[in-house]
Amino acid sequence: MSKTLLVWLRKDLRLKDNPALSEACRQASTVLPVYLWTPDEEKPWAPGGASRWWLHKSLDRLRESLRDKGSRLIIRQGSESRSLLRQLLQESRADGVYWNRLYHPAAVERDKGLEQALKDEGKEVRSFKAGLLFEPWEVETAQGHPYKVFTPFSKQLLERLPPEEPPLAPPGNLKPPAQWPDSSPLEELGLEPRFDWAGGLERRWTPGEEGAAAQLARFRGEALDRYHQLRNRPDMTAVSRLSPHLHHGEISARQVWHAVLEAQQADDSRSLSKGAFGFLRQILWREFAHHLLFHFPHTDRKPLRPQYEHFPWVEDAKALRAWQRGRTGYPIVDAGMRELWGSGWMHNRVRMIVASFLIKDLLIHWLEGARWFWDTLVDADLANNTLGWQWTAGCGADAAPYFRIFNPVSQGQRHDPQGDYVSRWVPELSRLPRKWIHCPWEAPEEALKEAGVVLGETYPRPMVDHQEARRRALDALQEMKNG
Numbered sequence: 302m303s304k305t306l307l308v309w310l311r312k313d314l315r316l317k318d319n320p321a322l323s324e325a326c327r328q329a330s331t332v333l334p335v336y337l338w339t340p341d342e343e344k345p346w347a348p349g350g351a352s353r354w355w356l357h358k359s360l361d362r363l364r365e366s367l368r369d370k371g372s373r374l375i376i377r378q379g380s381e382s383r384s385l386l387r388q389l390l391q392e393s394r395a396d397g398v399y400w401n402r403l404y405h406p407a408a409v410e411r412d413k414g415l416e417q418a419l420k421d422e423g424k425e426v427r428s429f430k431a432g433l434l435f436e437p438w439e440v441e442t443a444q445g446h447p448y449k450v451f452t453p454f455s456k457q458l459l460e461r462l463p464p465e466e467p468p469l470a471p472p473g474n475l476k477p478p479a480q481w482p483d484s485s486p487l488e489e490l491g492l493e494p495r496f497d498w499a500g501g502l503e504r505r506w507t508p509g510e511e512g513a514a515a516q517l518a519r520f521r522g523e524a525l526d527r528y529h530q531l532r533n534r535p536d537m538t539a540v541s542r543l544s545p546h547l548h549h550g551e552i553s554a555r556q557v558w559h560a561v562l563e564a565q566q567a568d569d570s571r572s573l574s575k576g577a578f579g580f581l582r583q584i585l586w587r588e589f590a591h592h593l594l595f596h597f598p599h600t601d602r603k604p605l606r607p608q609y610e611h612f613p614w615v616e617d618a619k620a621l622r623a624w625q626r627g628r629t630g631y632p633i634v635d636a637g638m639r640e641l642w643g644s645g646w647m648h649n650r651v652r653m654i655v656a657s658f659l660i661k662d663l664l665i666h667w668l669e670g671a672r673w674f675w676d677t678l679v680d681a682d683l684a685n686n687t688l689g690w691q692w693t694a695g696c697g698a699d700a701a702p703y704f705r706i707f708n709p710v711s712q713g714q715r716h717d718p719q720g721d722y723v724s725r726w727v728p729e730l731s732r733l734p735r736k737w738i739h740c741p742w743e744a745p746e747e748a749l750k751e752a753g754v755v756l757g758e759t760y761p762r763p764m765v766d767h768q769e770a771r772r773r774a775l776d777a778l779q780e781m782k783n784g
């Protein structure tokens with residue numbers, strides 16, 4: 302067996318449960334792991350600032366793990382994967398290339414063309430399922446259509462789960478080639494911030510495969526069984542925070558699924574605790590999001606429900622900026638936006654609240670929000686982000702009806718009852734009694750004074766009146782319906 306294969310790593314930055322890597326190691330005597338940085342191919346969704354920060358760290362870890370296996374990570378950058386791969390195939394005299402499949406529109410198109418072109422040149426090309434539990438074409442309604450409603454989608458998946466195959470072990474040592482092709486230094490990709498804004502991210506996260514495994518172990522031990530009760534509490538450590546690890550493929554959905562069954566000593570999802578079941582259901586939302594984007598590839602820019610193309614959105618750069626900076630005057634919204642800016646992540650409940658505020662209280666297009674999240678989230682994921690924004694805007698699959706408008710005060714009071722989350726991210730309100738922390742404008746002068754709050758100076762007054770904004774949003778909906 303004197304075959305040489307490239308393994309093109311993309312959103313599968315791990316050695317464990319990596320089908321393309323494992324199969325290449327079985328089939329070839331020499332395996333060359335490759336990463337290509339071609340952001341132009343991903344436009345308009347080239348990785349944003351926070352994702353780039355993560356990617357740099359993750360590639361660095363992967364490089365180390367490969368070194369421990371006697372191998373290397375060959376890094377190249379350019380405008381096109383096709384020419385970079387061709388060049389590498391030529392230089393290394395490799396017989397072919399293996400990769401794990403991706404599902405977002407730009408990658409699907411690119412990979413299809415690339416596969417055919419390389420096969421036409423006599424190269425062996427194989428792709429594998431690694432990012433999802435089910436391929437988008439493996440799940441359909443009885444009528445043979447893609448699902449647009451989550452509950453029947455998840456029901457079908459649950460009947461077919463757990464995954465038949467257990468996660469794959471990491472490969473043994475990778476035999477190096479006689480001569481390594483050149484590699485760009487990771488630092489040359491320019492993924493790290495030019496200004497030092499990433500301190501909060503550094504403190505919060507440990508990118509890489511080991512970091513992902515540790516995060517899962519921590520969640521499994523500390524919070525899994527209470528997940529169904531506390532998953533809506535941004536003031537607590539009650540959710541897994543696995544999203545950036547899953548997005549970059551430092552851990553697979555299959556590994557997560559098996560780890561949860563193992564922790565519960567369960568053979569299937571029917572014998573799980575409520576917490577574990579609730580958590581795995583979220584993994585199915587991720588599947589749903591990827592299936593939707595695959596089947597409806599225009600939805601990263603356009604609403605799934607076409608009538609929403611005529612929604613009377615408002616352009617208001619000043620209001621958008623206040624939202625982005627966490628200066629709306631609504632404490633739970635501002636806490637969320639500042640958590641995002643400071644840590645590259647935001648709790649799911651708060652994502653829904655801030656998204657509803659932008660779309661319904663400010664009537665700003667959901668794409669503006671999606672773009673801001675794209676640049677600031679370490680877990681920015683085209684499928685999940687599109688689903689989240691379209692769901693909130695009421696224009697996507699299985700969406701919340703447009704007329705359900707989150708009240709930022711009652712949402713704050715319900716999900717952050719002690720105001721701890723607001724205190725952490727909006728410290729200028731932290732001395733305000735709990736009763737008013739979600740509505741400082743209702744606090745008596747005395748209480749504000751004692752807490753050192755001067756509305757309009759130390760903390761903004763609400764930028765809109767929520768009840769008025771709600772009426773305006775419902776009028777806009779009616780206007781759209783009237784055509």
Ligand code: FAD
Pocket residue numbers: 532540541542543544545547548580583584585586587588590647648649650652653656674678680681682683685686687688689690693
């Ligand atoms: P957990 O609650 O522990 O869930 C485990 C995993 O399930 C997550 O890591 C994620 O992969 C998946 N998951 C959970 N909820 C959802 C969901 N609603 N949709 C799809 N998958 C889900 N998630 C992203 O990964 N990237 C995004 O860019 C993104 N943008 C969003 C934008 C908006 C407006 C909204 C409302 C939600 C968005 N989400 C996004 C979904 C969700 O908020 C995050 O996946 C979740 O908060 C991540 O935290 P966690 O890992 O602790 O989740």
